[in-house]
Amino acid sequence: MTETKADIGVYGLGTMGSALALNLAENGFRVAVTNREADWIDDFVKEEAALSGSFIPAQTLEAFVAAIKAPRTILFMIPSGDPVDAMIEAVLPLLGEGDTIIDGGNSDFHATRRRFEQLEGTGAHFVGMGVSGGEYGARHGPSMMVGGTTHSWEQLKPMAEAIAAKFNGEPCVAHLGPDGAGHFVKTVHNGIEYADMEMIAEVYSLLRDGADWEAARIGKLFEDWQEGPLASYLMEVSAAALQYVDPVTNKPMVDAIVDQAGQKGTGRWTVIEALKMGQSASAIEGAVGARGWSAERAMRGVAEDILPSVTLKEGAIPSNDDLASALLAGRILSHAQGFRILTAASEEFDWALDLARISEIWRAGCIIRSALLDDFAEAFRGELPHGHLILAPAMVEVLEKTIPALRRTVGAGVAKGIALPSLSGALAWYDSIRRARGATNLIQAQRDFFGAHGFERLDSDGSFNADWPPLA
Known part of the structure; x- marks a missing residue:
């Protein structure tokens, strides 16, 4: 037979x-x-x-x-x-x-x-x-x-x-x-994953280094956050890892792990492709950069003894509610950056990516699965000015409540000398997006001054050059 x-x-x-x-x-x-x-x-x-x-x-x-x-x-x-x-x-x-x-x-x-x-x-x-x-x-x-x-x-x-x-x-x-649509979406998924992991680690760092919390206490807080809008696989993993005891030392396992994170390149690819398409990936870039800096462990050990320590000690670590709200805001912003990169690629490569459907297939099985993805899918199927996630009415409402906490959290990190590259990058992007008139008019003036690159005027159509004064 x-x-x-x-x-x-x-x-x-x-x-x-x-x-x-x-x-x-x-x-x-x-x-x-x-x-x-x-x-x-x-x-x-x-x-x-x-x-x-x-x-x-x-x-x-x-x-x-x-x-x-x-x-x-x-x-x-x-x-x-x-x-x-x-x-x-x-x-x-x-x-x-x-x-x-x-x-x-x-x-x-x-x-x-x-x-x-x-x-x-x-x-x-x-x-x-x-x-x-x-x-x-x-x-x-x-x-x-x-x-x-x-x-x-x-x-x-x-x-x-x-x-x-x-x-x-x-x-x-x-x-x-x-x-390449499938592999590109997976790449951006991994970029968002990098940012999500980094933001959780940044909150951990604030509590460990700024408030002297032990690992298990932080893990229990993260476990409690699993009951709300921060529920996600990565939060679950982080909570469990922080509460796991090393059988060799009988101390938290995370305290025995070298602070040097590996990477396989997909986060870096996300940032590279974002820059090629003129998009910002500041939250993701912060996470990629942090992994890069972590590799220079020997240099960091020397730098700690050479570079001036932080003298500004005023202010406390934000409340647990503030930290939760800051993390929620940061995660929304990092996802929004990722989806914006997908939109740009979809237009450039004529893929017609369905962002709502992408949100849906990330709701289970994948590393960034979270309670937020249902909200994102609903937002992409509703009113969405300029196709941008953070302009959806539901996202505007959440960000209005959580951005103040993100500001306080980033401010606390700055005051205490604790690096928050992804959270601060997300906030800087948000503040750039929400301003109708930024400061790049000066940059264009600089470009025209030294290179005659031209500029557009607010009161006239066309391209112009100024008769800039000579420098002494």
Whole structure:
């Protein structure tokens, strides 16, 4: 009897690939699996004996492709960059009309757009799919952001919706647009994630360094905030981490961890692309910068002994309610920056991104899932002057109540010499946005003075140059 072919193939049995393969199998799909290191294949199938009947292990790329029913759906869960290009080159000659390659890694969306174009006219299709939720999400239900052709989406949709996280029964996955749309949305998701993590860490720093609170006490406060508008996965994680005791020292685990945060590049990509499109990402840039500064730990140790210490000690740390309101305001502003970047990219690359739908697919499974995302989705579907989240009536109402607390919190950080790069960056952006007339008229005057770059006038149309006086 001929063996039933697989519904999908997963190439790459690392942490994420294995988790997604198991998720697919558990949801009733037959999965062909293979890996560059062939000994991983049998180990994977043996370890998952309960589901082994759902897998077709293949020792070669040819056998792997042949094991998948046409039109084939092949998911690459491999490192981004050159490995993806190498795999496309290797597998493309084995594919037929309508087959789809999916890159499920954190790839640069520019590379995804190039690969999408590379496959046009070959009969095969290329999909860039952002997957958020880490190992647990991949195994039990991630949030997924898909960019590719309608053909590929219709082919992938039943499987993607089956394995995705669910929010009130609705799958947290969507086809967001062609070529690099899915990977770009995932990139900005990660940029928002950087800002969210940094803002929580900044409040922790204010309480630890400014009010001498112990980790567990801060963790309990964060746990209490889970009952209100700050409810989120990252707040839950932070509360749990701060209250966890290190079995080696019997002290808070966070106090044993080196203050040096890693990064894989997606936050930095968000800032770079924002700047290219003329958008501000100050809250995200503050978070990326903070991780960069954290890496210079040896220099910071020397600088603490050399640079003048803070002498301004007046004022107390804001109340818990103020800190909660400041964090809420900062999170709204950082998300607003992220969504504005998505809007700019959608216009530049003709993607027609649905920001409400993006908000919805982030409500479960992904790292930035939070109570706010429902409010954002509703705002994007309602009255939205200039398409800007912070101008939605509901957001204006919340910001009116919380911005004063953000000002007091940033002021306390300045007075006590405690860096709050994301919270202060968010506030500076808000204050720039809310002013009809800023100070860049002077900058344009400077540009015309030294470079004759011209300027526009408030009282006349056209471009002008001034006859500036010579300098002594």
